[in-house]
Amino acid sequence: MKISSANIPEEQSGSSLGSFTDTNSISGDSDLDAVCAVGDQNEVIEELKTTIKRNLSQISDLGAKLKLNEIHLAYQKDKVKDKDELIRVLQDSIELIKKTNKIAINQVQKSETGFGTASNDNNFQKQKDSLESITLKDDVNNLAAQLKEWKCQAKNSDESHGKDDHLEKLQAQFDKCKKQNSELMVELDELKAKIIEYQKTEDGLRKQVSELEDNFLSVSAKLKESCEKLSENTLDIFSSSNKKAIIPLNYTRNPKIRVIERDGMQPFMAVIEDIPSAGSGWMVIQCRIDEDQMTFGVEKEAKYRDGFGDINKSFWLGTDIIHKLTTSQCHELYIQLVDFDNVSAYARYDHFEVGSREEKYMIKSLGSYSGNAGDAFRSLQNAPLKLVPINKSLYFWWLNAQTNCNLNGTYKNATRFGFYWGSWSLDKRGCILKSCRMLIRPKPK
Structure with a gap:
């Protein structure tokens, strides 16, 4: 990334x-x-x-x-x-x-x-x-x-x-x-x-x-x-026993940023969070902060595959990394949402898995839902990651015939291509979001 x-x-x-x-x-x-x-x-x-x-x-x-x-x-x-x-x-x-x-x-x-x-x-x-x-x-x-x-x-x-x-x-x-x-x-x-x-x-x-x-x-x-x-199932955010932990230069002020080394993967940097109501060891795979209002539109598909953005602000970790992590072992998905009234809610799934590039990074599994935001993400199960051209830029999201949420959509856009969560909807357009985060971690046995 x-x-x-x-x-x-x-x-x-x-x-x-x-x-x-x-x-x-x-x-x-x-x-x-x-x-x-x-x-x-x-x-x-x-x-x-x-x-x-x-x-x-x-x-x-x-x-x-x-x-x-x-x-x-x-x-x-x-x-x-x-x-x-x-x-x-x-x-x-x-x-x-x-x-x-x-x-x-x-x-x-x-x-x-x-x-x-x-x-x-x-x-x-x-x-x-x-x-x-x-x-x-x-x-x-x-x-x-x-x-x-x-x-x-x-x-x-x-x-x-x-x-x-x-x-x-x-x-x-x-x-x-x-x-x-x-x-x-x-x-x-x-x-x-x-x-x-x-x-x-x-x-x-x-x-x-x-x-x-x-x-x-x-x-x-x-x-x-x-x-x-x-601890047995959490991502090994440090180096193996034979190596010293890699120090993320220029990012040492934020103790949550770690260099991740996994077998069969190139080292990459990620933000590791603790959620008071859900425990520790959560890796942020997507983050949108309202202050910078960064668009998730890109010029090339490779950006979504490899990741883009500022790890201290808004970013996408990379679809290829998400696929490799979620297929190596069973992972949970935790989604945090905030609207323009500063009301927050969450949706949690106990078995999140993303397919390979050949499978168009399809959401293969979500598992059971819990939370208070509503099960809007369920509409994306078995949906492939598709390219959506808007305003001479490209962005990717999992799209089905009935898509009830879009967390990579255009900021402050009240259409189905905007940044919204459908289960909060008071009408058919869905609820426009102010910010969100998607986090994953290995599911405890």
Whole structure:
């Protein structure tokens, strides 16, 4: 194939394994978020347990103090009862003393009537004064002693009332702590229920992670097996084991360009692409980019046989190369299409084979179709490659009586000789295309 020099664009490509790894990375982050949430709940529960233990200790101390105060209160109540009894006894004693004094005075008055002299009057008066003095003195002493005792008891009673107030405060504090403890117990029960729910969720996530790991191992094993099979059937884009790989001079900026060496064929350069949805190792055999709008019309038939165009832009790899590759082993065909609304679609065939020059490079096989562009290429099966003269130039395409697509046609031409894909048609003219690529690779066994 003859190739013109041009700048080499940088392109990006993905792989199925990269996409799968990104998906599993996102699931791992969700799982780590769920596990961190469970750890925070455990810390909150431990703090609540510590607070509950501290409150229970305070409640126990307050209960002990309350019991002591109740004992002291009972003692003070007994003392108050004794005081009331003592007051009653003293009142009785006072009444008795009054009665005794009255009786003594009556006796003295009776004795007074039996005496008539002044001396007797003086003695009686002395005895009366002495008796009254003794009686009053005793009453005063007794009352002073009782008053002193009452003051002591009143003081103790005031202290008892103060302790009663303190006891009431302790009781109020005890009730408050008890209420807080009840609220904490309710909150603890709610947290326990949430923990159980989180544990169930965690168990479910662990199960899902385990299943994902098993699936990942299974997919990895299958991918490895597929890669090994693909490596056995992919084009050998490097030199044989006895030779070093040929470097494509002036094309080293594009790592996708390789020098291909195959048995019975002259070395040639080709673009090797990876398609994220279809795997790696695809060789581009035809490319039309809308920017350069290069016509696929040529002056001689040999151009299509040997190839033409710029391998960095629009080109045709060569019909003779396509024939030799597809007949050496079973190949797949992948067609990428883009319209002027920048909508892309693809058509894929699992057994693509092109005949020899003597067979007019007829499409001998397409195999099964898959994709979302429609099976328009099926209309070309068993069709020979024919010469079509347009505007004093020649271009080649596989033509049948019913041809539903033309990927080598004239750019922006709405006829059957234009650049179109018929299965996208909204009318009988077909859909005019903006760009396309045709790629092949050995079919994995």
